[in-house]
Amino acid sequence: MKIISIALLTFIILIFGLSGKLTHEKFDSKKWRNADQNLEENWSIRWDMMNSLRNEHELIGKSYEEIIKILGTPDNENKSELYYSLGYTGNGINTGNLKIEINAEKKVTNIKVSEG
Template sequence: MKTSFLYIVILFIALSCGKVSHEKFNSENWKNSELNAEENWSLRWDMMNDLRNQYEIIGMNKTEVIKLLGNPESKTDTEYSYYLGYSKRGINTGNLTLTFDKNNKVTKIYVHHG
């Protein structure tokens, strides 16, 4: 009985989280995406899962990050931020923020809606 209830709860959570995209990350598409074009509104969001699963971003230096993702939309000495476009959850948008240490290596990846 408890096991069945647990499976139902897990299934409910999985279904309520929305669509998980299986779009393959493509560096050139990421860097050259025109996010204002309707067909590209969620392009970067759709590639996020593959990007995080297939690339060891933690430990990359700034040059490696720029080679992979292009120039950030905003940056400081310790953070690069990339606009992700619309998240397919209403009009929600978001950013990918990479935090660098004093040796210019990525130490933290943060994706936020907002």
């Protein structure tokens, strides 16, 4: 019975690890900002850092200027949203995007990561 309990616990830990609860690459602001996604070695660098960014850096409440300092110039933006390309996700040819929603005071209200 003890062996079954240990095996079950190990299985649960693996499930959490594979579902993105564990970070892949530590977020590095300089690497993120300077990643030339046209180079093959950088195709997934932002995607690989995304879990670390979300888990270790609270973006909600930060100002527009703070976000630019951390992530650099967005790939696209409008009055209420900033968009960053995350590159390839590792799931076939899917790519990821980070959408940062900002309010009229230029403060982050929400972040969304999408894959598609």
